[in-house]
Amino acid sequence: MVLHGPGPIEGGPLRVEDVDPPVPGVGEIRVRVSACGICRTDLHVVEGELPARRAPLIPGHQVVGRVDALGSGASRFALGERVGIAWVRWTCGACGFCRTGRENLCERAEFTGWTADGGYAEQAVVPEAFAYAIPAAFGDAGAAPLLCAGIIGYRALRLAAVPSGGGLALYGFGSSAHITLQVARARGVEVYVCTREPRHRALARALGATWVGAAAEPLPVAVEGAIIFAPAGELVPAALRSLAPGGTLALAGIHMSDVPSLAYADLYRERVIRSVANNTRDDGEGLLREAARIPLTPEVTTFPLADANRALGELKRGGFAGAGVLLTDAARGV
Numbered sequence: 001m002v003l004h005g006p007g008p009i010e011g012g013p014l015r016v017e018d019v020d021p022p023v024p025g026v027g028e029i030r031v032r033v034s035a036c037g038i039c040r041t042d043l044h045v046v047e048g049e050l051p052a053r054r055a056p057l058i059p060g061h062q063v064v065g066r067v068d069a070l071g072s073g074a075s076r077f078a079l080g081e082r083v084g085i086a087w088v089r090w091t092c093g094a095c096g097f098c099r100t101g102r103e104n105l106c107e108r109a110e111f112t113g114w115t116a117d118g119g120y121a122e123q124a125v126v127p128e129a130f131a132y133a134i135p136a137a138f139g140d141a142g143a144a145p146l147l148c149a150g151i152i153g154y155r156a157l158r159l160a161a162v163p164s165g166g167g168l169a170l171y172g173f174g175s176s177a178h179i180t181l182q183v184a185r186a187r188g189v190e191v192y193v194c195t196r197e198p199r200h201r202a203l204a205r206a207l208g209a210t211w212v213g214a215a216a217e218p219l220p221v222a223v224e225g226a227i228i229f230a231p232a233g234e235l236v237p238a239a240l241r242s243l244a245p246g247g248t249l250a251l252a253g254i255h256m257s258d259v260p261s262l263a264y265a266d267l268y269r270e271r272v273i274r275s276v277a278n279n280t281r282d283d284g285e286g287l288l289r290e291a292a293r294i295p296l297t298p299e300v301t302t303f304p305l306a307d308a309n310r311a312l313g314e315l316k317r318g319g320f321a322g323a324g325v326l327l328t329d330a331a332r333g334v
């Protein structure tokens, strides 16, 4: 599914095309894709809210498949082994951020489905050092949303620093939030979910949310941490007011509308606002380990790969709860 230029998803900017199979370079592997999760970031790329970094582009950065070719020097994975490809595709390894465990901030980083072709395709390549082994606890479709929704939620949860037995507020309840809730519940955290969509509310309740309400409603208690998943800056003041003193509000999206002016009293008493940028490979390995141990159960709605425009349109409208995942013909047995 190829993007030649951004446009409203309703106009079908992704086109089915035959392209040459990608060739793995030095240290790279090629993956025969079975499943690729859809992410709000894909929607931002396809609709142009994130500036295009290349054209044409194949989006998609939650890719699960099997290794079908090894580039020169690649030896970490065997042919046929199941692997995942995530958003961070390469970092320089040499800059101050990379050398201090913060490769998520590397200014030369490359990103799957944005600066390089991604997984809305039958094959994709990735440097082997940035691929992940997929735990056996998950099927292909169930594993796909772990690779961005899961990893970014996991990092946001870490930055929000909620102690066991503490309270966590989630604003917006899409793919990432529904995985983050499960990790938080397994850690003994009480979760409060603010979302409008009735089917998102129902899923939050089913997964063990302590309370579900609207963003403007005051929470029944002050919480130690909060995460905003919705790309809506206007949620920031309400989320800050839900925090206990010393609490942290993490902003999990790569794109957000402007944040309105804040009353200092809402921030005072050492409340913290942190954005979440990308992830390190440690975040990815940590999420996959913890997800398999729980084991958490992603709620997945699948679409044929060729229906990527429709799938992203449904994501935009809140048409399904949990995660959307594209399946290739090979995975669908077609």
Ligand SMILES: [Zn+2]
Pocket (backbone or CB within 6 Å): 091, 092, 093, 094, 095, 096, 097, 098, 103, 106, 107, 108, 109
């Ligand atoms: Zn770097």
Ligand SMILES: [Zn+2]
Pocket (backbone or CB within 6 Å): 039, 040, 041, 042, 061, 087, 148, 149
């Ligand atoms: Zn993503």
